Amino acid sequence: MTSNPDYDVIVIGGGNAGMSAALTARECGASRVLVIEAAPEHSRGGNSRHVRNLRCMHDQALGVFQDSYLESEYWEDLLQVTGGRTNEDLARLTIRESEACFRWMMQQGVRFQPALGGTLQLSRTNAFFLGGGKALLNSYYRKAAAIGIDVIYESPVTGITIEDGKVQSVDVTKDGQVKTFQTRALVIASGGFQANIDWLREAWGPAADNFIIRGSPFDDGKVLRLLMDAGATITGDPDQCHAIAVDARAPKFDAGIVSRVDCVSLGIVVNQEAKRFYDEGEDFWPKRYAIWGRLIAAQPDQIAYAIIDAKSSGLYLPPLTPSIMGNSIEELAKALSLDPTTLKQTINSFNLAIEMGEFDHTILDNCHTSGLTPEKTHWARTIDSPPFMAYPLRPGITFTYMGVVVNEQARVMFNDNKLSPNIYAAGEIMAGNILGKGYLAGLGMTIGTTFGRISGREAASHAG
Ligand SMILES: Cc1cc2nc3c(=O)[nH]c(=O)nc-3n(C[C@H](O)[C@H](O)[C@H](O)COP(=O)(O)OP(=O)(O)OC[C@H]3O[C@@H](n4cnc5c(N)ncnc54)[C@H](O)[C@@H]3O)c2cc1C
Structure with missing residues (x-):
């Protein structure tokens, strides 16, 4: 030099x-x-x-x-x-x-x-x-x-x-x-x-x-x-990163914040076998949103579906792409190409396992399931009010x-x-x-x- x-x-x-x-x-x-x-x-x-x-x-x-x-x-x-x-x-x-x-x-x-x-x-x-x-x-x-x-x-x-x-x-x-x-x-x-x-x-x-x-x-x-x-x-x-759940319909690069799906803690998440795989209500969303990319990466074909019902409408920041809707669980399953019988079973078991407390999304409330694998430990409410809504999810990598x-x-x-x-x-x-x-x-x-x-x-x- x-x-x-x-x-x-x-x-x-x-x-x-x-x-x-x-x-x-x-x-x-x-x-x-x-x-x-x-x-x-x-x-x-x-x-x-x-x-x-x-x-x-x-x-x-x-x-x-x-x-x-x-x-x-x-x-x-x-x-x-x-x-x-x-x-x-x-x-x-x-x-x-x-x-x-x-x-x-x-x-x-x-x-x-x-x-x-x-x-x-x-x-x-x-x-x-x-x-x-x-x-x-x-x-x-x-x-x-x-x-x-x-x-x-x-x-x-x-x-x-x-x-x-x-x-x-x-x-x-x-x-x-x-x-x-x-x-x-x-x-x-x-x-x-x-x-x-x-x-x-x-x-x-x-x-x-x-x-x-x-x-x-x-x-x-x-x-x-x-x-x-x-x-x-x-x-x-090399495989550690910040990875969240994003809308599977987002572009491959650079979609930014609008593809993030924030309703996970309000409902349930199922994989392509229509089965739940993790506690959606484990902790406040800011402390847990960054584990969901990894969880979905471990599922078959790296795809999952967040499912909520009409009660959760308006309680989360909606992503850019509208939800996929169905007036019944069967209709929703069909729209998502999931097996309707299994999805119905998953939601029925979830609904039956709920011990309803006082729902409050701003605190770690006492609405939870009992006897389910995996449990949902907070904000568990029955999924029974149509229309039913879903977002397809993929791992969204933020940074390695x-x-x-x-x-x-x-x-x-x-x-x-x-x-x-x-x-x-x-x-x-x-x-x-x-x-x-x-x-x-x-x-x-x-x-x-x-x-x-x-x-x-x-x-x-x-x-x-
Ligand atoms: C959608 C989204 C939302 C986020 N929201 C938040 C948030 O609200 N709060 C928060 O704390 N973090 C957030 N993050 C994470 C945050 O973006 C990063 O932690 C932070 O911006 C990293 O800054 P950086 O300067 O290290 O990298 P970057 O901002 O990515 O900058 C790296 C730069 O290097 C350039 N570069 C790369 N290779 C080369 C090369 N070979 N030659 C020359 N230039 C090169 C790139 O063009 C780029 O400009 C978010 C990330 C994303 C993707």
């Missing part, structure tokens, strides 16, 4: 984590900062275009947040969903930094609104972006232009020269031409590898062909592969967890536990340090902003 490289800091990926890094690097004094984005300008920002909210700790009411959400409770919530598969130091760092992230985002021009109603009860823990992820990204990119950060679009990174864990340069391929940029420091924020179906197939087998990818087709893991080839240490299992190991300064670890002197990672590509499994709504943005800001600060300091 020459003594005067092209850039002080290069950031790969222009989503939330990458833009948090680029803006912070500039704030911290790096004068020449470049963001390299694979997507065209109109679809810049990867999965971050689709987000709605940020999870944040706070000791008392703060902005749009009600009451308090203390570090201890946040940590307990994370411990519960991950089953302990988390790096406590990095997780606690993320939790403690979350309040500063909220304030910093507002300084970048991001605006928040209180939690929306519906099946996700988040008013204490999560703040919603006014205008969603697109508005968030527009604020970042506006600020980046104002403070002189360079951005190039439609420029996938296809090579990185790394010597002994130290970056020298980055290759970008545009219009068939390779261009090389030298840099003092590199932040990698290129997302997960969920859009790479071949890679998913390595982990999941042929089931991966039935997965729907909720976000960007540009998050294909090519940069993660470059890092692995260069000897970066990897954390997380396997990624590179980082330390508290976001430095990437290479073979022999050597930390890179000038390569940092933020966002989905390192989320597996904190999320070994499971998920908490809004945590993706907290991890990305926390480690984006840390990596921007550290990269600027290294370059300076």
